Amino acid sequence: MSGHPTSCRLSEAAAQSVKQLAFAGVAPRQILSTLRAEDPSLFAISKTVYNAKAKQRFEVLAGRSPIQALLDELQGSNYRFNVECNSCGNVQRLFFAHPDSIAMAIRYSNVLLMDCTYKTNRFRMPLLVVIGRTGHNMSFFVAFAFLEGENSAEYIWALTQLKNLFDGGHFPAVLVIDADLALENAMSAFLPECRHLFCIWHINKNVLAKRKKFIRDGEYGERFMNAWAAICRASTPTEFDTLWEKMRADFKDVPAVLDYATCTLFGKRLAAYLRIKLAKLKAAKAKEHIRVPHMLRITLFANLVGRITHFALNLLDGRRQQLNGNAKLPECTGVFRKTLGLPCAHDLAKIPAGAGVLLTDVHPHWHLDNPVVSEPATMSNITHTDIFFCHLRTIEAEYLKWPPAKQAVASARIAELAIGQMPLLANPLPVQPKGRPVGAKNKTKSSTKRELSAFEHVTKRARLCGECGAVITH
Secondary structure, eight states, X not given: OTTSGGGGOOOHHHHHXXXXXXXXXXXXXXXXXXXXXXXXXXXXXXXXXXXXXXXXXXXXXXXXXXXXXXXXXXXXXXXXXXXXXXXXXXXXXXXXXXXXXXXXXXXXXXXXXXXEEOOSSTTOOOEEEEEEEOTTSOEEEEEEEEOSOSSHHHHHHHHHHHHHTTTTSOOOSEEEEOOOHHHHHHHHHHOTTSEEEEOHHHHHHHHHHHHHHHSOTTHHHHHHHHHHHHHHTOOSHHHHHHHHHHHHHHTTTOHHHHHHHHHHHXXXXXXXXXXXXXXXXHHHHHHHHHOOOXXXXXXXXXXXXXXXXXXXXHHHHHHHHHXXXXXXXXXXXXXXXXHHOSOOHHHHHTSOTTOOOOGGGSOGGGBSSOSSOSSXXXXXXXXXXXXXXXXXXXXXHHHTTSOHHHHHHHHHHHHHHHTTOSOOOXXXXXXXXXXXXXXXXXXXXXXXXXXXXXXXXXXXXXXXXXXXXXXOOO
């Protein structure tokens, strides 16, 4: 009877364990192993666990569509969110941010990082992730946006929602992206006052992926990447131009790679995770108020100890150690102060003996007690109810100007809303994403496993023979 479905049923206690483990993000196979460890006589199989999860999901939805359940959860958890749908009720855009994330973003409102990721949902909608950076050298999620596509109009909508989070306050002056042309155009049009930086990590990986197609690994490929790295480290426009022209001359036999480089250079579980992440940030701040490494308790940093983060103190200590060496300091380019907001070694050398660095010499981003407000003061000023009544007033003002035919259609629509015949909010329609990178394999459309990036396909670890250890080429 062990193979009969009846013998595979879970007890009430086992079903509750499945619910708790699934909510914690435990994989089904690990859930099954846990159940068997608790009850060796259990005949459940992996399908039993999947069925239990499906039943619990059905109970949680309670007749709602998944997107309706999500919006109810966002509203119940006091998220700041905005959703747009088409005339048929299908969701096209969704933006949401946790209230604690908003408070952290206002506290550290100097730089934001933005990037899209794919295959995070069965509707294949791109997910735009916005990340902030604290003075403790730790990152945190600011907001998320599901978009219908990857064009400038979609990005401008997401940037508008992001800017509204700051309620007219100080919006970050620096935005870091991965050289996405549509996102860059959207920022240039909507946020021209912000400085746009390209993430050097993404650029290097994309150049590596392009190089691998035309240049094999070896001395020549290594020289190419070293030349590219030198260009990325250039500290002045003159040095950059010199290195770039040298690279074009040395590698003129691979114009496709150089053309790409030219275009690049010139052209509930979620709530629980966010609470854990923010708790770590608060714990790090509290710890750094009372604990400071002994080597940093020196006269030079007397005005800063306990008032700026350890990460910033360690950066300053690195500049101080440059002064203690015998080597002569290179010419000051101002890059360190401009990019990090901290005194460089040349600035430290000008401080008289017995004096220290002033707190005003350090950018507020690194301060442990920033005078910026810790929570948004007007987070809930504008609600969906306010927006609804605003639309009603607009319709009332425009109704008398419409022709009779349009008035009749409007009256019929409003009547449908009044008697509850409006179609329910529906799930998004599947989006056609960008093409897969070269080397990607076909997968089932229902899969939400992340596709490898282009550089991951070209840098995959080679398969080795189990007997001789040689690389397998077929």
